[in-house]
Amino acid sequence: MTKQQLFEQIQKKRSFLCVGLDSSLDKIPKHLLKYENPILEFNKQIIDATKDLCVAYKPNTAFYECYGKKGWETLTETWKYIPEDIFSIADAKRGDIGNTSAMYAETFFNAASSEMSFDSVTVAPYMGSDSVTPFLTFKDKWVILLALTSNMGHADFQLQEVGEDRLFEKVIKTSQAWATDEQMMYVVGATRGAAFGDVRKLAPDHFLLVPGVGAQGGDLGEVCKYGLNSQCGLLINSSRGIIYAGQGEDFAERAREEALKLQQEMEQILVKAELV
Numbered sequence: 001m002t003k004q005q006l007f008e009q010i011q012k013k014r015s016f017l018c019v020g021l022d023s024s025l026d027k028i029p030k031h032l033l034k035y036e037n038p039i040l041e042f043n044k045q046i047i048d049a050t051k052d053l054c055v056a057y058k059p060n061t062a063f064y065e066c067y068g069k070k071g072w073e074t075l076t077e078t079w080k081y082i083p084e085d086i087f088s089i090a091d092a093k094r095g096d097i098g099n100t101s102a103m104y105a106e107t108f109f110n111a112a113s114s115e116m117s118f119d120s121v122t123v124a125p126y127m128g129s130d131s132v133t134p135f136l137t138f139k140d141k142w143v144i145l146l147a148l149t150s151n152m153g154h155a156d157f158q159l160q161e162v163g164e165d166r167l168f169e170k171v172i173k174t175s176q177a178w179a180t181d182e183q184m185m186y187v188v189g190a191t192r193g194a195a196f197g198d199v200r201k202l203a204p205d206h207f208l209l210v211p212g213v214g215a216q217g218g219d220l221g222e223v224c225k226y227g228l229n230s231q232c233g234l235l236i237n238s239s240r241g242i243i244y245a246g247q248g249e250d251f252a253e254r255a256r257e258e259a260l261k262l263q264q265e266m267e268q269i270l271v272k273a274e275l276v
């Protein structure tokens, strides 16, 4: 999916919501355990209930890899179930020496070999250019590079000064030599608030994937105040806050209600910013 197509979806749905599919057997409603593949059934019902309210789905691969062969099958079938016009993110946080990264890229982008072709994959920048560029050889596919994460430990490295910059600023500056804003996004945690202003000084036109609203307490209004750009430029993820909103037979409706609350807030923000 291109940047323009993503923006068109945002305008059409009046939403920049990404639903995180962090689905695990111990958290999904108990009545689903009777299904042959409970997590797949859960994901399908969540997707059916939210697909008109969001523009992206983000399965975090950890929640699938932990179940071995069956988990990979679930991830593959979940990817197949995501509607084509919805941006798909494999939140895998990969990155290794070049030839290994090339195999990771095949895994997530080349359906001919892996049966999956996500629109994007999250990548860690720590190993540098040759660990990231193999993901950039696929047309209309995206790297989402970790920049300033939502977790407490972000300060251990990302805020350390490297010359005149903090490390996350160095990551954003240096990586812009590897790809344009048509192929690269950055992860910036919703819990980072005013730091969105610093990110926007360096990356005014890039899309930012923003996890951390909902369960982690990030503030949507604050993120948008500093992070919105002329093509919206934000994909706001909520995983647990949406998918585990209910535990009963009506869990998908409860998930829809939570997604709807966020979508309605986003619509107001888009209208106020005259983006729709």
Ligand SMILES: O=c1ccn([C@@H]2O[C@H](COP(=O)(O)O)[C@@H](O)[C@H]2O)c(=O)[nH]1
Pocket (backbone or CB within 6 Å): 020, 022, 060, 091, 148, 149, 150, 151, 187, 188, 189, 211, 212, 213, 214, 215, 216, 237, 238, 239, 240, 241
């Ligand atoms: O900085 C980061 C990078 C990735 N994540 C991932 O996003 C979701 C958040 O889940 P919630 O349940 O909405 O908190 C999860 O998959 C994380 O691994 C992040 O939270 N922060």
